[in-house]
Amino acid sequence: MDFRFSTEVRVRFAETDAQGVAHNSVYLVWFELARIDYLARFRGGYPDLRAEGIEALTTESHVRYLSPARFDDRLTIRCSCGDLRGARFRFDYSIERDGEALADGWTLHACVVADTHRPTRVPAWLVESIATAES
Numbered sequence: 001m002d003f004r005f006s007t008e009v010r011v012r013f014a015e016t017d018a019q020g021v022a023h024n025s026v027y028l029v030w031f032e033l034a035r036i037d038y039l040a041r042f043r044g045g046y047p048d049l050r051a052e053g054i055e056a057l058t059t060e061s062h063v064r065y066l067s068p069a070r071f072d073d074r075l076t077i078r079c080s081c082g083d084l085r086g087a088r089f090r091f092d093y094s095i096e097r098d099g100e101a102l103a104d105g106w107t108l109h110a111c112v113v114a115d116t117h118r119p120t121r122v123p124a125w126l127v128e129s130i131a132t133a134e135s
Contacts, residue, residue, distance in 0.1 A: 001092055003078035004134060007037040011073045022069035027103050028061055031093050034077040035107070038091070042129035052123065053114045059088075063105040073097050081130050087111045087119040089130075 015026040039045040049056060069075060076096045083090040087110045095103040111122050 001080065001094070003080050003092075003094060005034075005038050005041075005080065006076050006078045007034050009033060009075050009077060011069050011071055011075065013071055016071045020071040022071075022073075024063070024065065027063045027065070027095065027105070028107075030075070030077050030095060031061070031063075031079070031091070031105065031107055034079040034093060035091050038079050038081065039126075041133065043125055049111075049123070049126065050114065054111050054120060054123065055114045055117075056089075056109045056111050057117075058107050059110050060108040061105065062107075063103055065103050067100060067102045069095070069097060069102050075102070080134060082134060084122055084127050084130065086121055089122055 009030055011022050015022050015029075017023055036046055039049070044051070046056070074097070078094040078096070079091050081089060081091050088108065090106055090108050092106045093104060094101060111120050112118060113120050
C-alpha cells in the first residue's frame with residue numbers, strides 16, 4: 001500500500017504489560033491517533049465535521065500483529081483513506097519501528113447525523129480534500 005501520511009508516537013509505560021510489551025488494544029488507539037492527525041489537515045478536521053453536526057462512527061476494525069512494540073519505542077503510524085462511498089469510508093494503517101512492520105490493519109467508518117445517528121454522505125469538502133491528498 002502507498003501511504004502518503006504518517007505520524008509519530010512513543011510507546012508509553014501505561015500502554016504496556018508487565019513485560020514491557022504494548023497491549024494489543026493500544027494499536028486501535030494508535031490507529032485513531034493517526035486518523036485524527038490525518039483529518040486535521042483538512043478544513044479544521046474532525047472538530048469541523050462535528051461542528052457541522054456530523055459524527056464519523058467506527059463500524060468495523062481489524063489489526064494484524066506482526067512483531068511486538070515495547071516501552072519507549074518510537075513508532076511511525078502510516079495511514080491512507082479511501083473507498084469513499086456515500087456515507088462510508090475506510091482507513092488503512094501500518095505501524096513501524098525503524099522501518100520494521102509491527103502491525104497493519106484497517107477501520108471502516110460511517111458518517112451519521114449527530115443527534116439522530118442516521119447515515120449522511122461524507123461532506124463534499126472532505127471527499128475532495130481526501131481525493132487530492134491521496135492522488
